[in-house]
Amino acid sequence: xxxxxxxxxxxxxxxxxxxxxxxxxxxxxxxxxxxxxxxxxxxxxxxxxxxxxxxxxxxxxxxxxxxxxxxxxxxxxxxxxxxxxxxxxxxxxxxxxxxxxxxxxxxxxxxxxxxxxxxxxxxxxxxxxxxxxxxxxxxxxxxxxxxxxxxxxxxxxxxxxxxxxxxxxxxxxxxxxxxxxxxxxxxxxxxxxxxxxxxxxxxxxxxxxxxxxxxxxxxxxxxxxxxxxxxxxxxxxxxxxxxxxxxxxxxxxxxxxxxxxxxxxxxxxxxxxxxxxxxxxxxxxxxxxxxxxxxxxxxxxxxxxxxxxxxxxxxxxxxxxxxxxxxxxxxxxxxxx
Amino acid sequence: xxxxxxxxxxxxxxxxxxxxxxxxxxxxxxxxxxxxxxxxxxxxxxxxxxxxxxxxxxxxxxxxxxxxxxxxxxxxxxxxxxxxxxxxxxxxxxxxxxxxxxxxxxxxxxxxxxxxxxxxxxxxxxxxxxxxxxxxxxxxxxxxxxxxxxxxxxxxxxxxxxxxxxxxxxxxxxxxxxxxxxxxxxxxxxxxxxxxxxxxxxxxxxxxxxxxxxxxxxxxxxxxxxxxxxxxxxxxxxxxxxxxxxxxxxxxxxxxxxxxxxxxxxxxxxxxxxxxxxxxxxxxxxxxxxxxxxxxxxxxxxxxxxxxxxxxxxxxxxxxxxxxxxxxxxxxxx
Numbered sequence: 154x155x156x157x158x159x160x161x162x163x164x165x166x167x168x169x170x171x172x173x174x175x176x177x178x179x180x181x182x183x184x185x186x187x188x189x190x191x192x193x194x195x196x197x198x199x200x201x202x203x204x205x206x207x208x209x210x211x212x213x214x215x216x217x218x219x220x221x222x223x224x225x226x227x228x229x230x231x232x233x234x235x236x237x238x239x240x241x242x243x244x245x246x247x248x249x250x251x252x253x254x255x256x257x258x259x260x261x262x263x264x265x266x267x268x269x270x271x272x273x274x275x276x277x278x279x280x281x282x283x284x285x286x287x288x289x290x291x292x293x294x295x296x297x298x299x300x301x302x303x304x305x306x307x308x309x310x311x312x313x314x315x316x317x318x319x320x321x322x323x324x325x326x327x328x329x330x331x332x333x334x335x336x337x338x339x340x341x342x343x344x345x346x347x348x349x350x351x352x353x354x355x356x357x358x359x360x361x362x363x364x365x366x367x368x369x370x371x372x373x374x375x376x377x378x379x380x381x382x383x384x385x386x387x388x389x390x391x392x393x394x395x396x397x398x399x400x401x402x403x404x405x406x407x408x409x410x411x412x413x414x415x416x417x418x419x420x421x422x423x424x425x426x427x428x429x430x431x432x433x434x435x436x437x438x439x440x441x442x443x444x445x446x447x448x449x450x451x452x453x454x455x456x457x458x459x460x461x462x463x464x465x466x467x468x469x470x471x472x473x474x475x476x477x478x479x480x481x482x483x484x485x486x487x488x489x490x
Numbered sequence: 491x492x493x494x495x496x497x498x499x500x501x502x503x504x505x506x507x508x509x510x511x512x513x514x515x516x517x518x519x520x521x522x523x524x525x526x527x528x529x530x531x532x533x534x535x536x537x538x539x540x541x542x543x544x545x546x547x548x549x550x551x552x553x554x555x556x557x558x559x560x561x562x563x564x565x566x567x568x569x570x571x572x573x574x575x576x577x578x579x580x581x582x583x584x585x586x587x588x589x590x591x592x593x594x595x596x597x598x599x600x601x602x603x604x605x606x607x608x609x610x611x612x613x614x615x616x617x618x619x620x621x622x623x624x625x626x627x628x629x630x631x632x633x634x635x636x637x638x639x640x641x642x643x644x645x646x647x648x649x650x651x652x653x654x655x656x657x658x659x660x661x662x663x664x665x666x667x668x669x670x671x672x673x674x675x676x677x678x679x680x681x682x683x684x685x686x687x688x689x690x691x692x693x694x695x696x697x698x699x700x701x702x703x704x705x706x707x708x709x710x711x712x713x714x715x716x717x718x719x720x721x722x723x724x725x726x727x728x729x730x731x732x733x734x735x736x737x738x739x740x741x742x743x744x745x746x747x748x749x750x751x752x753x754x755x756x757x758x759x760x761x762x763x764x765x766x767x768x769x770x771x772x773x774x775x776x777x778x779x780x781x782x783x784x785x786x787x788x789x790x791x792x793x794x795x796x797x798x799x800x801x802x803x804x805x806x807x808x809x810x811x812x813x814x815x816x817x818x819x820x821x822x823x824x
Contacts, residue, residue: 194676194677194678195676295766309767310540311767312767339539339540339703339768340539340703340705340744340747340748341539341743341744341747341764342539342767343747343749344746344747344749344761344763344764345763345764347749348761348763366676366677367749367751368751369748369749369750369751369756370749371751372749372750372751372752372753372755372756372757373749373750373753373756373757392753393753393754396751396752396753397753406678407677407678408751409681410677410678410680410681411677411681411706411751412681412684412704412706412707412709412710413706413750413751414705414706414709414733414745414748414750415750416706416709416710417730418709418710418712418713418729418730419688420710421685421688422681422684422685422710423681424678424679424680424681424682424684424685425678425681426682428646428648428649428679429646429676429678
């Protein structure tokens with residue numbers, strides 16, 4: 154069994170407009186030391202599924218009607234709130250998109266870092282301080298002694314994100330969830346943070362779940378990727394397979410609509426028509442069918458099931474009309490190997 | 491002739507720091523001596539990291555902030571010191587689209603009223619003419635004219651940005667200043683807006699000053715690109731030249747930091763690491779303001795500020811270490 158296994162997880166919100174399912178029967182696994190990318194647009198359920206994992210969803214209005222989340226074989230959804238609190242930070246920790254709002258503006262960096270260790274462990278203040286400073290130094294925070302005594306507003310966005318990463322790594326978690334950790338940052342700072350995450354993964358063996366909408370970030374960092382749309386997993390593959398042997402029309406649409414540094418002046422992008430689905434109106438049909446160029450009656454009648462490219466492949470997709478169907482030769486040779 | 495010309499534009503904000511009695515006046519040099527030109531029908535991309543002054547520059551151009559020094563010309567006519575009524579006439583030539591499609595539309599006005607606002611303020615169209623123009627604009631933006639009496643909250647981010655663009659185009663300007671118009675949108679929607687902007691440019695011969703931090707987006711839309719760092723333009727070139735053979739070390743580093751959505755290329759490629767972060771525009775470093783982060787800085791960079799000049803390869807850059815284009819230099823001398 155893997156480090157983390159999510160089985161058939163759904164999350165519901167009860168709203169005035171009806172029941173919304175931002176996460177709909179999601180299943181996946183995460184191995185030790187792996188970097189898993191979760192890609193999707195706003196409202197695709199990528200953040201909510203991870204908040205459910207952390208136990209950070211406000212209930213009500215959120216509810217988890219079905220599903221199990223196994224952390225090293227134990228179903229954490231059955232744990233008491235107290236036990237899950239112990240889990241956060243120590244087994245799984247999370248860094249958020251906005252480094253500007255995720256630190257408490259009233260407290261010094263030192264207080265916020267040491268609080269984590271004082272809550273979880275039997276660390277003395279001196280020990281907690283020493284470890285915090287060590288961590289800041291390792292993450293390349295210049296002049297850690299001074300930063301340690303600062304308030305968040307005295308630091309830049311990149312530094313704040315480093316502090317958040319330091320905080321989330323203090324207790325050596327097995328899994329680090331990074332929810333769009335570089336979206337609010339400039340490209341040169343983004344490059345620094347991504348290199349840092351890669352280094353943590355390689356040196357410490359921390360498994361990382363990287364939530365992002367940026368396929369460039371995925372390409373450089375992730376071992377495997379899963380694409381979400383309308384709360385559902387629509388495609389999952391190794392990073393290479395996802396980019397070079399794309400199956401789902403939505404994934405292809407995403408790839409086509411991003412401008413690239415290699416594009417030429419005046420090149421036309423191929424956008425996906427329409428807008429993301431209204432989650433209150435999704436039912437037993439393909440969530441992408443309203444925007445898909447390959448749509449048929451079948452797609453509107455019944456939600457497709459997850460299927461594999463071939464029996465021995467880990468490349469899966471939820472679509473009746475995958476793209477690689479067009480090239481029977483390559484499929485045959487793929488099946489034969 | 492250039493449609494927009496900016497000469498040595500400076501925008502400084504005074505800030506005071508220190509105690510109640512011994513406060514010390516200092517300046518934030520948000521824009522610190524920028525020269526730029528935009529020609530009719532072209533897109534000039536303006537890129538740079540947050541805090542480099544690109545939005546301040548945009549606001550100064552459309553006269554939302556008064557520049558501290560320097561001159562702005564629209565079709566050769568200066569904007570500085572003209573009467574408010576004349577400025578109103580000039581405003582029909584340049585309009586702006588803002589970054590955030592959620593906060594830049596008044597939630598209490600209907601879409602029709604929002605788009606008609608500049609027509610009311612800047613033209614003497616009557617109600618009927620305005621209504622017709624608004625309908626025309628809705629169709630141009632691929633928005634259903636049935637939605638005219640709805641309110642902004644009923645629209646998605648992409649639709650709101652279309653409304654924003656419609657408002658900017660209402661008075662048929664020649665120049666549209668676009669301040670990060672797609673950065674708040676999802677990628678699939680972003681592509682729709684980029685295509686729309688390209689179509690509108692062709693149809694109406696619009697010039698854009700397109701401000702963005704995403705270098706790939708800028709490349710798709712721009713004919714020429716200017717790179718800003720700490721209030722100054724450090725490199726300007728034709729888009730192909732800038733992306734193929736960047737001259738300034740900052741441009742090189744910036745380009746190398748953009749993640750490529752292709753696993754093989756992304757993993758093989760070498761980044762030029764930039765240490766540290768953009769310094770405060772209050773205490774600008776001496777000499778070249780990029781030298782504290784520059785991987786190739788030498789003694790001269792710490793002493794003398796470089797100037798923006800023609801370099802080998804036909805682009806302008808401000809760096810001591812990039813060789814000058816001597817043919818251009820002698821050409822001027824003779």
